[in-house]
Amino acid sequence: MSLLSTTLAIPAATPFPNPSAAALTAAGRDVPRVLAIAGSDPSGGAGIQADLKSIAAHGGYGMAAITALTAQNTRGVTAVHVPPASFLAQQLAAISDDIHVDAVKIGMLGDAEVIAAVRTWLEKVRPAVVVLDPVMVATSGDRLLQESAEAALRNLVPLAHLVTPNLAELAMLLEEDVQDTWEAALEQGRRLADATGTAVLVKGGHLQGSSCPDALIGPAGMLSADVVEIPGERVATRNSHGTGCSLSSAMATVQAQVGNWEAALREVKPWLAGALAASDVLEVGTGNGPVHHFHHIRKALRPGDFTAQLRKDADVHLEAIYALDFIEGLASGTLPENEFAYYLAQDAIYLNGYSRVLARASALAPTEAEQLFWAGSARQCLEVESELHRSWLSTRTVRPQLGPVTKAYVDHLTAASASGSYAVLAAAVLPCFWLYADAGKALHARFLADGEPAGHPYAEWLRTYADEDFAAATRRAIAMVDDAARKASDDERQAMATAFRQSCRLEVEFFDAPRLHS
Numbered sequence: 360m361s362l363l364s365t366t367l368a369i370p371a372a373t374p375f376p377n378p379s380a381a382a383l384t385a386a387g388r389d390v391p392r393v394l395a396i397a398g399s400d401p402s403g404g405a406g407i408q409a410d411l412k413s414i415a416a417h418g419g420y421g422m423a424a425i426t427a428l429t430a431q432n433t434r435g436v437t438a439v440h441v442p443p444a445s446f447l448a449q450q451l452a453a454i455s456d457d458i459h460v461d462a463v464k465i466g467m468l469g470d471a472e473v474i475a476a477v478r479t480w481l482e483k484v485r486p487a488v489v490v491l492d493p494v495m496v497a498t499s500g501d502r503l504l505q506e507s508a509e510a511a512l513r514n515l516v517p518l519a520h521l522v523t524p525n526l527a528e529l530a531m532l533l534e535e536d537v538q539d540t541w542e543a544a545l546e547q548g549r550r551l552a553d554a555t556g557t558a559v560l561v562k563g564g565h566l567q568g569s570s571c572p573d574a575l576i577g578p579a580g581m582l583s584a585d586v587v588e589i590p591g592e593r594v595a596t597r598n599s600h601g602t603g604c605s606l607s608s609a610m611a612t613v614q615a616q617v618g619n620w621e622a623a624l625r626e627v628k629p630w631l632a633g634a635l636a637a638s639d640v641l642e643v644g645t646g647n648g649p650v651h652h653f654h655h656i657r658k659a660l661r662p663g664d665f666t667a668q669l670r671k672d673a674d675v676h677l678e679a680i681y682a683l684d685f686i687e688g689l690a691s692g693t694l695p696e697n698e699f700a701y702y703l704a705q706d707a708i709y710l711n712g713y714s715r716v717l718a719r720a721s722a723l724a725p726t727e728a729e730q731l732f733w734a735g736s737a738r739q740c741l742e743v744e745s746e747l748h749r750s751w752l753s754t755r756t757v758r759p760q761l762g763p764v765t766k767a768y769v770d771h772l773t774a775a776s777a778s779g780s781y782a783v784l785a786a787a788v789l790p791c792f793w794l795y796a797d798a799g800k801a802l803h804a805r806f807l808a809d810g811e812p813a814g815h816p817y818a819e820w821l822r823t824y825a826d827e828d829f830a831a832a833t834r835r836a837i838a839m840v841d842d843a844a845r846k847a848s849d850d851e852r853q854a855m856a857t858a859f860r861q862s863c864r865l866e867v868e869f870f871d872a873p874r875l876h877s
């Protein structure tokens with residue numbers, strides 16, 4: 360039988376009805392309407408279930424006309440039920456009578472009547488993108504196509520623009536022996552493309568060895584080269600259930616978007632490798648499990664999650680602060696006066712630098728409310744600084760020299776402000792609010808619990824610590840950092856956490872500096 364005799368001229372692309380600028384990309388549809396004509400796998404890893412996930416994972420609108428029902432799981436197929444082909448024809452008609460189909464993916468067809476119904480529909484509708492995955496047997500080895508229907512499937516190939524056989528299916532389509540070398544498989548792919556006028560995606564999934572290449576072979580002149588090979592490493596997993604279904608649906612979807620088979624495969628192959636690599640997290644079944652179609656989608660951060668993690672990171676530093684001689688001396692009143700004076704002088708210097716950095720946060724802030732918050736805080740720092748000089752430092756003799764820890768802390772904050780990232784800067788300035796507010800609250804509570812002892816040398820200072828306005832400002836700063844983290848990329852979130860932890864360490868050192876440097 361000649362395959363060429365059944366070759367039909369398929370237009371490369373058909374115009375879209377009522378194209379709107381928003382719906383079209385340079386090459387095709389932004390959200391293509393993709394129809395999977397395939398069997399159902401109730402365990403969700405292959406068949407239309409995999410097709411719909413794969414279409415959605417690539418930004419398409421998925422539809423499914425079911426050819427057959429299977430009873431299967433990751434271990435195998437226990438039953439197949441093929442409804443009357445006339446009912447499939449009704450499903451297909453219902454779709455195309457109403458909906459423009461941008462791309463079609465064809466999977467399990469079951470028997471010759473089903474193939475005939477699909478053929479009739481394709482000849483009538485002529486979708487612009489048709490990908491045929493010539494499903495014969497499941498990964499488990501169970502048949503999904505009657506042997507008697509193989510000839511009908513062969514004759515369907517010319518109606519597709521791309522056919523995606525694995526090594527066994529490639530051999531069946533040519534009525535040849537199954538090849539086990541890549542070179543021989545590529546030669547078979549070339550023969551199939553030449554005989555059918557259909558592009559062939561030869562898949563290396565069933566090869567031995569550590570590499571897992573795929574290749575596109577087009578009829579003469581269709582691709583940029585005779586063979587476009589996309590190399591790939593084999594992912595060490597037995598979770599390959601549904602890889603062929605997922606690949607072919609993804610190819611149909613991306614082709615409808617970009618209009619270029621090579622570009623589509625370059626996009627889809629790494630995605631599929633990622634889906635195989637991430638498959639273990641699914642823990643579905645005890646056999647050949649499914650792939651993780653949505654592995655590339657970042658889980659949204661819930662409000663409060665990021666700063667809750669920061670808070671956990673900060674706990675160890677807060678404990679370190681409570682354990683310092685400086686804090687114990689301040690609380691009990693035994694802190695040497697020269698250490699307290701050093702602390703005040705460094706605080707004044709620090710606040711001046713901190714104010715400049717907060718002003719930068721205001722300049723970078725994404726909303727006016729945040730801009731106002733940071734600008735107000737910057738102003739308040741300068742007011743506190745001048746108050747320190749007026750009341751606390753005017754009566755003390757202390758050298759107003761920049762200490763090493765103060766310098767390190769201000770340098771760190773200035774570097775964060777130079778990063779250009781509002782989120783990173785906001786995270787870097789947060790410990791000065793958060794740890795200071797917490798440490799101050801604890802010191803104040805202890806002072807009250809001790810009965811506000813008369814003659815305590817630092818009583819007046821300790822009383823300044825229970826400021827509710829500062830606690831409220833701290834809560835707002837935490838909320839702003841959390842909000843910024845939710846909008847940030849993974850890398851930026853990491854940089855935020857790093858900057859935050861460094862500021863926490865410097866908070867500890869700042870409270871310990873009077874002991875070391877006064």
Ligand SMILES: Nc1ncnc2c1ncn2[C@@H]1O[C@H](COP(=O)(O)OP(=O)(O)O)[C@@H](O)[C@H]1O
Nearest residue numbers: 525562563564565571573592593594602603606
């Ligand atoms: N272990 C693996 N590592 C990486 N890619 C794989 C692996 N197994 C299959 N693939 C890829 O999955 C797709 C399906 O390939 P294959 O297993 O040959 O077909 P089928 O699923 O139809 O039997 C191909 O793109 C192939 O390269």
Ligand SMILES: Cc1ncc(COP(=O)(O)O)c(N)n1
Nearest residue numbers: 398405406497498601602603
């Ligand atoms: C309904 C249905 N369609 C197709 C396959 C083949 O998928 P795979 O060979 O990737 O397991 C399957 N197992 N079930």
